[in-house]
Amino acid sequence: MRSVKGALTIAGTDPSGGAGIQADLKTFQELDVYGMSVITSVVAQNTMGVRGVRHLEADFIKQQLEAVTDDMPVQAVKTGMIANAKMIETIANHLRPLHLPLCVDPVMIAQSGDALVDDKALQTMRDQLLPLATIVTPNIPEAEALTGNSVKSEEDRKEAAKRIVHEFGSSAVVIKGGHLNGEATDLFYDGTRFETFTSPRFETKHTHGTGCTFAAAITAELAKGESLKEAVKTAKSFITLAIHHTLEIGQGQGPTNHWAYKETIRKGEYV
Ligand SMILES: Nc1ncnc2c1ncn2[C@@H]1O[C@H](COP(=O)(O)OP(=O)(O)O)[C@@H](O)[C@H]1O
Numbered sequence: 001m002r003s004v005k006g007a008l009t010i011a012g013t014d015p016s017g018g019a020g021i022q023a024d025l026k027t028f029q030e031l032d033v034y035g036m037s038v039i040t041s042v043v044a045q046n047t048m049g050v051r052g053v054r055h056l057e058a059d060f061i062k063q064q065l066e067a068v069t070d071d072m073p074v075q076a077v078k079t080g081m082i083a084n085a086k087m088i089e090t091i092a093n094h095l096r097p098l099h100l101p102l103c104v105d106p107v108m109i110a111q112s113g114d115a116l117v118d119d120k121a122l123q124t125m126r127d128q129l130l131p132l133a134t135i136v137t138p139n140i141p142e143a144e145a146l147t148g149n150s151v152k153s154e155e156d157r158k159e160a161a162k163r164i165v166h167e168f169g170s171s172a173v174v175i176k177g178g179h180l181n182g183e184a185t186d187l188f189y190d191g192t193r194f195e196t197f198t199s200p201r202f203e204t205k206h207t208h209g210t211g212c213t214f215a216a217a218i219t220a221e222l223a224k225g226e227s228l229k230e231a232v233k234t235a236k237s238f239i240t241l242a243i244h245h246t247l248e249i250g251q252g253q254g255p256t257n258h259w260a261y262k263e264t265i266r267k268g269e270y271v
């Protein structure tokens, strides 16, 4: 019988399929993990921007969480867009006693510039969710928002990483470098040592949902029992190939190619 490893994403939706729940489930599938989802908000968006949002009630999010975790094999959890403090509190209260590997992607703003969470959510995320996190995956603006400090230099990035681990209580952090110039270098810190994961920077506008996909890949690897460092390494390969082998669909900032990682392995080109 096939041994099934399962990962759960708790996030908002993207009907255009590049970000949010849809990107997470595609990533889980490509990495051979059984995908499950709890929806926090339904977002009318596409590659050009956000047209509308409907938030689900916290009680109904709780009902979804109970339905999944009462029944299904959840080996790791990812959180993405959680729009307000009440939702975050509900999710943290549910996850706390489960002691599962947890990847927190502290989503705040879509690439189009549209805000996805309200102002009070930030403090609650810091107080309630980050202490439960096995790893947090902020981009540069999210690291700045979480710490309240500007992150311009490599020293600033290291300082932010240290605060996220030692002050806010996450076990590890990877501060992504998608918003910087030059090579795409992500900085990993696990409380004792720093490590960088680097790829060439591809000149493309098709990077919608890169953060979701990267965090989902980490979560899938954690569900399979990989170490944190190996999970980040695989996730970096997954997102690099997904950006490089662009699909060129959508009129705006298009999605990444979730097939690229497996296709590259299948062709024997993966190193
Ligand atoms: N143009 C690019 N070329 C190569 N890698 C990229 C590019 N843009 C982002 N990445 C990578 O994609 C992942 C997501 O990064 P980032 O864009 O910073 O996150 P977010 O989507 O949350 O803003 C990181 O691993 C980052 O290094």
Ligand SMILES: Cc1ncc(COP(=O)(O)OP(=O)(O)O)c(N)n1
Binding pocket: 011, 012, 013, 014, 019, 020, 021, 043, 045, 080, 081, 107, 109, 110, 111, 112, 116, 207, 208, 209, 210, 211, 212, 213
């Ligand atoms: C529902 C939903 N969640 C998250 C995002 C933003 O995702 P991210 O991966 O950070 O994507 P980009 O900033 O690269 O688009 C979203 N748009 N919708």
